[in-house]
Amino acid sequence: MLLIGENVNIMSETIGPALRGRNPKPIQELARAETEAGVDYLDLNIGPARKAGDELMTWVVNTVQEVTDLPLSLDTTNPAAMEAGLKVHKGRALINSISLQPERLEPELPLVKKYDADMIGLLWGTEGMPRDAAERCVLVVDLVYRANQLGIPNRDIWIDPILTPASGEINQVKACFEFMSMLNDIAPECKSVVGLSNISNGTPTHLRPYLNRSCMIMLMKYGLYSAIVDAFDSELIKIARGEMPEIVKLVHRVMDGEKPNLSSLSQKEAEYVKTVRVLTGEALYSHSWLEI
Numbered sequence: 549m550l551l552i553g554e555n556v557n558i559m560s561e562t563i564g565p566a567l568r569g570r571n572p573k574p575i576q577e578l579a580r581a582e583t584e585a586g587v588d589y590l591d592l593n594i595g596p597a598r599k600a601g602d603e604l605m606t607w608v609v610n611t612v613q614e615v616t617d618l619p620l621s622l623d624t625t626n627p628a629a630m631e632a633g634l635k636v637h638k639g640r641a642l643i644n645s646i647s648l649q650p651e652r653l654e655p656e657l658p659l660v661k662k663y664d665a666d667m668i669g670l671l672w673g674t675e676g677m678p679r680d681a682a683e684r685c686v687l688v689v690d691l692v693y694r695a696n697q698l699g700i701p702n703r704d705i706w707i708d709p710i711l712t713p714a715s716g717e718i719n720q721v722k723a724c725f726e727f728m729s730m731l732n733d734i735a736p737e738c739k740s741v742v743g744l745s746n747i748s749n750g751t752p753t754h755l756r757p758y759l760n761r762s763c764m765i766m767l768m769k770y771g772l773y774s775a776i777v778d779a780f781d782s783e784l785i786k787i788a789r790g791e792m793p794e795i796v797k798l799v800h801r802v803m804d805g806e807k808p809n810l811s812s813l814s815q816k817e818a819e820y821v822k823t824v825r826v827l828t829g830e831a832l833y834s835h836s837w838l839e840i
């Protein structure tokens with residue numbers, strides 16, 4: 549699986565001020581640390597960047613490229629800023645993300661061809677968030693059709709079904725899994741990507757990795773191609789690199805209906821199984837789900 553480090557992000561308490569103040573040091577330190585942690589791409593999320601967004605994206609892409617050779621995933625809702633970043637990016641960039649809202653789609657889709665980039669197609673339509681797996685299917689067909697018309701092949705499109713928090717509407721999480729199991733039939737050769745940490749938004753910080761790791765393993769069963777992740781979760785990276793096959797097998801058996809006796813498992817195995825039960829909707833989410 550391909551991993552995209554999420555950490556250079558305008559919402560962060562250290563990176564936000566560094567971006568606004570054009571202070572390279574914290575950003576370069578973080579980009580270097582993410583690279584050393586072993587991710588494949590770095591996501592640079594500068595947010596809406598309404599004021600001088602093009603200058604900011606140019607600056608941050610150049611700043612990060614001084615310390616890493618990893619390809620970058622550029623994330624902003626400002627199309628001018630996106631194009632500015634693509635202009636200075638070395639090699640093949642990933643445009644994160646292009647939704648189906650006409651004001652995003654129309655200016656941004658041509659950039660994929662113009663700059664020979666890959667794109668994340670975010671399944672967010674004119675009516676906002678899709679309500680179930682079927683609505684996600686409708687959106688993906690529409691998005692892929694429009695991209696193909698511009699000469700963008702399926703293999704350059706990474707579909708993002710939009711992962712939502714486990715502490716919220718669990719049916720949305722289930723819809724996301726269900727959609728992932730169908731994606732290959734609907735859009736052959738398209739890749740897939742999720743913002744993995746979304747699943748643990750609203751969860752106490754020390755518990756977030758449990759949800760992130762279990763959710764990733766579940767999505768791996770459906771052939772997840774890539775994920776935007778916390779580069780500093782070393783266990784998550786080990787799992788993605790195939791270094792914890794026993795846990796992966798256990799999670800996949802539970803998804804197939806096996807009900808292991810928790811007392812026969814190690815503490816770590818039991819934690820994974822309890823978390824999977826929350827993510828399938830079998831157990832109700834609460835901040836104390838691991839203690840029950």
Ligand code: THG
Nearest residue numbers: 554557560561644645668708711742743745746776
């Ligand atoms: N799909 C796509 N892009 C995305 C997302 C997605 N980009 C943004 C997001 N979702 C994925 N990236 C993050 C980045 C940070 C966090 C979560 C998701 C996060 N950060 C901590 C916090 O806010 O508490 C810590 C911030 C810090 O470093 O201080 O949770 O779904 N295509």
